[in-house]
Amino acid sequence: METVKKVTFRIKRWIPEEGKFRIDAFEIPVFRGMTVLEGLIYIKENLDSSLAFRRSCRMATCGICGIIINGKPMLACATQILHLNSDTITLEPLKNLPLVKDLVVDHTPFFEKQRLIKPYIIRQDEGEEYWNPTREYKQTPEEVEEYLQFSYCLTCALCYAACPTSGTNKNYLGPQALMNAYRFIADSRDEGVFIRLDIVDSPDGCWGCHLAGSCSDACPKGVDPALAIQLLRKKVIERDLGYLKTVKGTSLVSPLPHIEGAKRVEPPKFTIRGAKKKAQEILEKYFK
């Protein structure tokens, strides 16, 4: 690859042994189409092997490489260096989350909050069919569009880092968790609307949002959490005014009569010893 120019990366690194930040500068050669993540990998391979950062898929799908680039929360893999139009690029770890090392932050509080709003289909008729499903629930394309936009979330925590309320209130659920609550409330298969509204109806829940719109602006997938939070509040008001009646989820599709002897396809066997037991433990801990 032909080098176009040289760019300086100023990286604000968290030094866990000292408990403070340190700014290191690295000059790297840039070729056309080079992303910030590739720049970080170049530094780790050639200049400083102790630099810590997170990455996995390199194509804006896993959402783990979120960092603050020139003051803006962005995905390092989806940001091209030449598009930034700057000779010096400042990199910082994500805001509003506990720091681990260099550019690595601990996403635990973020995922704990997502877990609080029960991000899965809740059914009143929870039985054998719910735990070992044999058929799908009915859903029209119009019903899918009610929540499809919100189901594209990567859980990259960029919205969480951009939110001014998350920056001052550690207990605030955050744009992602609230958006996810609305995603399941808007799902026609779900029957847990009152359970979720009880969780989000608090100053640390949907009433903590002040409509700064930064979450939607930061989102790399166009999920628009700001819209979801306002629609969530509308649902809370509807419930309080008594307009929201008991929600009945859609029924199961009819069994296919023309396939004789059809049986359920079993999931693949666990290849790692003890993985099944571990998976059952996780299921029991979080989903029961």
Next chain:
Amino acid sequence: MGFAKREKKYKSKYNMTGTLGWIGNLRMNMERYLYFLHRVTGIGLVLYLILHILVTSSRMYGEGAYEISHSIINNPIADIGLFFVMAGLIFHGVNGIRLILNEYGFLLGKPTKPVYPYRQVLKTRGPRYFILLMIIIGAILLLIVGYELLLVWVF
């Protein structure tokens, strides 16, 4: 060294943006500016309210005390200050109406298909025209306030 001991050795902290984060984020969209101004004017109005109560409560100590406290604020500079308080009040009021409507899900429309280029509902015509309408209403109210204050000193 055991794992627990090593955990203790390494320090971590929440990387919170804090109050400075109201404007500290460099990705500033229009709603973020309005959010910041709404907060600042809110704090300013509370401070003004305290000052206002202090001045008017001097009436409790007789007419003389009230006259003295009033003579301090009865000058053009204080009126310029009053103009800014009114500007803050008008902004807080009209932006508050926008927030009440938007925060209860009005004027925002429905979710769309996530097709690139992605649509942000706050950047669509409805909310943006509503901001424009609020700016016009605010400007008219501010002109009326300015005219009223000018009347006191000029005419």
